[in-house]
Amino acid sequence: MKKPASLIDVARRAKVNISTVSRTINQTGKIGAETQARVLKAMRELGYKPNRVARRLRTQEGSSHLLGLIIPNIQNSFFADLARGVEDVAYKNNFALLLCNYDEDEAKERFYLDVLQSESVDGIILPPIHENDPAVLQVVRNGIPVVCVDRSLSSGNLDKVEVDNHTGALKAVEHIIAQGHKRIGLIGGPADSSTGRERLRGYKDAHNQAGLPIKAELIRFGDFKQESGQTLAHELLSLADPPTALFACNGLMTAGALEAIAARGLKIPKQIAIVGFDELPLSSVFNPPLTVVRQPAYEVGKYAAELLLKRIEDAKRPATSLKLMPELIIRKSC
Amino acid sequence: MKKPASLIDVARRAKVNISTVSRTINQTGKIGAETQARVLKAMRELGYKPNRVARRLRTQEGSSHLLGLIIPNIQNSFFADLARGVEDVAYKNNFALLLCNYDEDEAKERFYLDVLQSESVDGIILPPIHENDPAVLQVVRNGIPVVCVDRSLSSGNLDKVEVDNHTGALKAVEHIIAQGHKRIGLIGGPADSSTGRERLRGYKDAHNQAGLPIKAELIRFGDFKQESGQTLAHELLSLADPPTALFACNGLMTAGALEAIAARGLKIPKQIAIVGFDELPLSSVFNPPLTVVRQPAYEVGKYAAELLLKRIEDAKRPATSLKLMPELIIRKSC
DNA sequence: TTCTGGTAGGCAAACGTTTGCACAGCTTCA
DNA sequence: TGAAGCTGTGCAAACGTTTGCCTACCAGAA
CATH class of the missing domain: 1.10.260.40 (lambda repressor-like DNA-binding domains)
Known part of the structure; x- marks a missing residue:
């Protein structure tokens, strides 16, 4: 050595x-x-x-030039894009990135939060596991700059950048309804996540606006993983009076639903229409091309990193909260 | 604070x-x-x-419990899966992960290599940018444990875990030939990457075995990014005597090729057959489902991390080199 | 000349650990 | 009784920086 x-x-x-x-x-x-x-x-x-380690040890405040990013799962392309956004601005500013996968596991989140603090990172970007995540709150109280992405923290006056999930879901379901569908199955996110709830709210509001009844049997909650999308799609499609369209609340669950549809040999969109949240690598060339609501994941990461850097510079600046608009991309699946 | x-x-x-x-x-x-x-x-x-920083400063050798991972692009699902594999074993062993995106950019690779060294990581996992990457060699000479993944380093007796790219490509092209195709377009990787070259060799060997001529006009080299897949597919399909099947050498380029095919309104596999390297999130539910050679990306990451941890424990152990077999998944696109 | 003030650079403490060494007290054995 | 060995604990150096304070020098003003 x-x-x-x-x-x-x-x-x-x-x-x-x-x-x-x-x-x-x-x-x-x-x-x-x-x-x-x-x-x-x-x-x-x-x-x-x-030697960055020595430097970091000496100057506890400020510039260790290291950021922490904690995300649920890097295999989810939404978070991969987001991470990429963070990474790009970090690199431009000579910051390195400590990346952590917490897998929606609270213990794992806590472990990584500890690591990041004990590594004296200059700041942390993360989607809180739920709205009042005590571990995150503690970090904030310890005076470490934090910016929330994707989901928010109920208490605490933090920088955050989110996507307008309600509007995204609303537009998607409005579109589905406009295509003449009356029974729309929802493959939702966890009820205790703000994103899941907001998208559900969009679904309901679209129904209300159109004077359509909301049927409990058509609403199912998954865990944002592929498998649950598949399971729930099967459940919905097995109903005595099955939905004619599906709205899947994230990319992985959309993929799962597509598996179920393929397994049943159903034709999209004639036998079953589908709209998904999140753009997937192949969705534009899918057959038929998928109608999706595209979240600006890269931008979320980019703005979050910029906000974080600004806060590191000036801890006293007022918290800013960005809400980015998702885009409904109408293709052929609905 | x-x-x-x-x-x-x-x-x-x-x-x-x-x-x-x-x-x-x-x-x-x-x-x-x-x-x-x-x-x-x-x-x-x-x-x-x-305080991990202080600890790391004090004990320069050994357990800072921090690993570095440098990958081309986290948005490439192959590397996302790989990263996930690394992360899982790191977490199990209480190691954190410093993740870097080098984007096939040599300057960026060097920057991150410097950062990782100056952070005194215990070890580094990376696909070398090319076969004798002097920066990586220098790191090795500095005595930092390194394990190569996906691509290898010509000199240096290092731990590495790779995929058998030659066999993967060979099997894929054999399959294409077995379907009766005689003009097979290759959307290849960069000629100076070992993976690109190995897959090309598989393509050629399959032709030779079958007594099929190798036509230079059917062989194109991309950069493993989506856009180049699209461009090259268009080029190949515009040929006076176009190929009847395409073999795309990674996932992103496959997606690009699919875009080109969709833009031209060609039917898969009747008008154009296609086989891609890398499993993509939707490829099994694609219409038609895609025939691909699936790389065990997660496992590559997992074994690499395990190898790295072992080497950190014992710097003297002989270098081991793993070669994982990819799997040809025959579906309907060819 | 002496004083003031500014500039260039040295000294040493501090950041939070790990670890070699020392040492006190006790047990054991001859 | 005394040497030897073990056990439990303290002392202080070291890791590589940053930074407050101090000093030496020099120029210009009084």
């Missing part, structure tokens, strides 16, 4: 004190031009790279 | 020296049962969490 050059090595070689080297690097304090040149030269010759 | 409790606080409260506390936590050294209980109690009361 070859030890990398440290400040001390550079200082020795440039014949100055380590503080001078540190100040040269960070451009803090006045350093003579000639001394500076000598230091720079020594750094280059030794291939000096500052 | 509430300062978290430190070793010193715990020591004070338990009326012992900090070294005693440290030893209690790490179970190193003999500590009296009664003292231990007192320390544990104090820790609990203060909500003490060890």
Whole structure:
């Protein structure tokens, strides 16, 4: 294990004190031009790279240049896109990213929250597991900048960037109704998630607006995973009086529903119409192309990271809350 | 910013020296049962969490309990699955994961490699950008455990886990040929990537085995991104004598090719057959369901992480090299 | 000349750990 | 009784930075 050059090595070689080297690097304090040149030269010759760990230990506040991102599942393309958005702005600002998968598991979320704090990250981006997530609240109370994405925290006056789930679902279901459907099955998200609830609300409001009755048997709650989409679609399609259209509340569940539909040999959209939340890699070339409500996942991540960086700069700035509009992409599946 | 409790606080409260506390936590050294209980109690009361940064600074070798993962693009589901595999075993072993997206950009790769070293990660998992990537080699020379995934490094005797790309492509193209196709367009990966080359070799070998001529005009090289799949498919399909089947060398390019096919209104598989590398979220429910060669991406990540952990434990163990077999999933697109 | 003030750079503490060494007290054995 | 060995604990250095404070020097003003 070859030890990398440290400040001390550079200082020795440039014949100055380590503080001078540190100040040269960070451009803090006045350093003579000639001394500076000598230091720079020594750094280059030794291939000096500052040790981020030591730096982080010393300066607890502010710039460790490390962000934490905790997401439910990287395999969900919504979160992959979001992560990519975060990563891009982090990189542009020379921040690295500590990525954590919490899998909707509260213990895992807690573990990662602990890790991130104990790594002294400069800030954390996450979708809270539910609305008053005590672990997240504690982090906030500890004074670590947090921005919520996708879902929000009921208490706490935090930066957040969300998608307008209600409007997204409303537009989708309005569209379904406009196609003449009267029995619309809902493959919903967990009832205790704000996204699940908001989308459900959109579904109901669209029905109310159209004067359509809301039938409890057509409303099912899944867990945002593919398998539950499949199961619930089968349940709905097995009803004595099955729905003629399905609205699936996220991408994975849409894929699951599509599996169920394929297994039953049903034709889309004649025998069963479907609209899904989330754009999927193949949805535009699907046969038939899928009508979906596309969430601006990349942008959510991007804005969240920008907000976080601003807050790290200035802890006192007022919390801002962004609500991004999803887009209904009408194709052929409904 | 509430300062978290430190070793010193715990020591004070338990009326012992900090070294005693440290030893209690790490179970190193003999500590009296009664003292231990007192320390544990104090820790609990203060909500003490060890500071990972300080720990990492002190113990340069070994357990910082932090792994680095550098991947081309998290939006590529192959790498998302792989990342998930890594993450799962990391979590099981109480390691956190520093995730980096290098986007096939050498400067970005170098940046992240620097960050990871300067964060003193215990080890790094990555697909080298190409076969003799000097930056990676330097990291290895610095004594940091590295395991290569997906692609390999020509020099250096490293742990690696790869997929048998040659066999995967061979089986796929054999299958295409068995369906009676004689003009098979290849949407290949970059010629300077080992995966691209291996898959090309499979394509050629299948042709040779079958006594089919290899036509240069049918072979195109993309960059593993969706757009290039689309472009190349259009090129191939515009040929005076177009191919009757396409073999696309990764998931994103397959999606691109599908776009081109859809834009031209071609029927799969009658007018154009297609086989892709990589399983995509919707490929089994696609219409028609896609014939693909599925790479065990999750397993690649999982084994890589396991190998890395073993190497961290024991730097001297001989390098092991795993080659996982992909699976040809025959559905209806060819 | 002496004083004031500014500039360049050195000194050493601090961040929160881990760990080699020292040492006190006790047991054991000759 | 005393040497040897073990057990439990404390002391302090070290990891590589950043930063408040101090000093030495020099220029310009009085």
